[in-house]
Amino acid sequence: MIRLHILLLLIGGYVVDQSVAQQGDEPYECFAYGDPHVVTWHPKVGSHQYYHPCYENGFFTVVKNEFLTYKVEVSNKFSINVHIYFYNGVNKVPICLILAENFEYYPDDVAKCRQHGITWSTFTNSSQKHLTISYTKANFTTNIRQMLKSGYNTRHYNIHVWQMKSLSERSTGICQRNDPACLKKPSKSGLEVSSETIWSRAGSITENQARTICKTHINTFLGKSRKAPYMRSINTNDTISIVMDACVQDVLLTGVPEMARSSTDVLMIEELTADVTSISSLKNVIETGMPQAIIAYNQAAEEAAVEIPQVLGLSTTTTQTTPVAITSSSTLTTTSNIQILCNTYFY
Known part of the structure; x- marks a missing residue:
């Protein structure tokens, strides 16, 4: 048996807590x-088979442990606000708060956050804004994408979260797979939706049409992949x-063909991070690779939008991409209102 003599691992000048850097993690x-x-916790390079919908409105805890509380607000069936409270791993006194609130990004105290080894960056173009x-x-990284061109009245956030198995x-x-917070309410059509929200275009697209729309978007994006199908990982294929299944549900629920963009956005992140095996390198990979990845994403979305009306006779619009603007962590806007939230953080 190999004994561990190193209790603390230094990465990038900051101390990584040994409890999240265990042997075999x-x-x-x-x-x-x-x-x-x-899509619940699964190995970054392994298989995952389980996901659940979260159709109820309200605040939901995405991840909670000794290092952070990660909350999303779901309204009208979509994630519209994100609150992340960071702790030192010893107590629940926040050392940093970062918000994606009203589709703007805010840290509470830039200097304090960076002092504790919490860093961030943003960039935008016509279809997405990333944080x-x-x-x-904590050996933790998250990517939050603001979807600007995902269909009528469906502006929302998509998020990815990465941390070590032991902390997960x-x-x-x-x-967590068995978390009871997201409840399912089957509708008469068989979709697991709540009756509280009514989409004006719901029911305007059949299941076969929805599947064709999703397949067109997904296949067009995969056609621009840097990897041939036989080179894809188990994680990517899953x-x-x-x-695909979730995309069909979204298009049926909203009646908005452009909702398929949200699914190809997930594939974009999976494609970009497929070869990354350490959380410490994820942020750099995303920052350096995202400008080119989002160009391919937008090109695929525009091509699919042209093809879909020809197949189904549906009315869609295309968007024009603009150069990506990259913003460092030191230039994010701050707001005095965050202090109020700091005093009401979630336990």
Whole structure:
């Protein structure tokens, strides 16, 4: 048996808590997208078979442990606000708060957050606005995408979360498979939706049409992949299968063909991070690779939008891409209102 003599691991000048860097540990990921569909914790490079919808409105805990409380607000079936409270791993006194609130990104105190090894960056173009956050001590990274061109009245966030297996196992929240917070309410049509929300275009698209729309978007994006089908990982193939089913549900629920963009957005992140085996390198991979990845994403979305009306006779519109603007962590806007939220953080 190999004995561990190193209790603390130094990465990038910050101390990584040994409880999240154990021997035999591996990166796990969870993501939530669309209306929203939550793909629960699974190995970053392994297979995952389970996801659940979260159709009820309200605040939901995505991840909660000694290092952070990650909350999303679901309204009209989509994630519209994100609150992340970071702790030092010892007590529940927040050391940093970062919000994706009203489709703007806010840290509470730039200097304090960075002092504790919490860093972030943003970039935008015409279809998405990204925020990538890392917390070195917790070996944690998240990417939050604001979907700007995902269909009528469906502006929302998609999120990916990565942390180590050991920390995932002792975390709570909807990223856990058995978390009861997201309840399902079957409708008469068979979709697991609540009766509280009414979409004006719901029912305007048949299931076969929805599947054709989703297949067109997904296949067009995969056609631009840097990997041939036989080179795809188990994780990527599982994700393709899951997002196809979820995409059909989203298009049927809303009657909005452009909702398929949210599913290809997930595939974009999976494609970009497929070869990453350490959480410490995720932020850099996303920051350096996202500009090119989002160009391919937009091109695929525009091509699919042209093809779909020819197949189904549906009315869709295309969007024009603009150059990506990259913003460092030091230039994010701050707001005095965040202090109020700091005093009401979630236990």
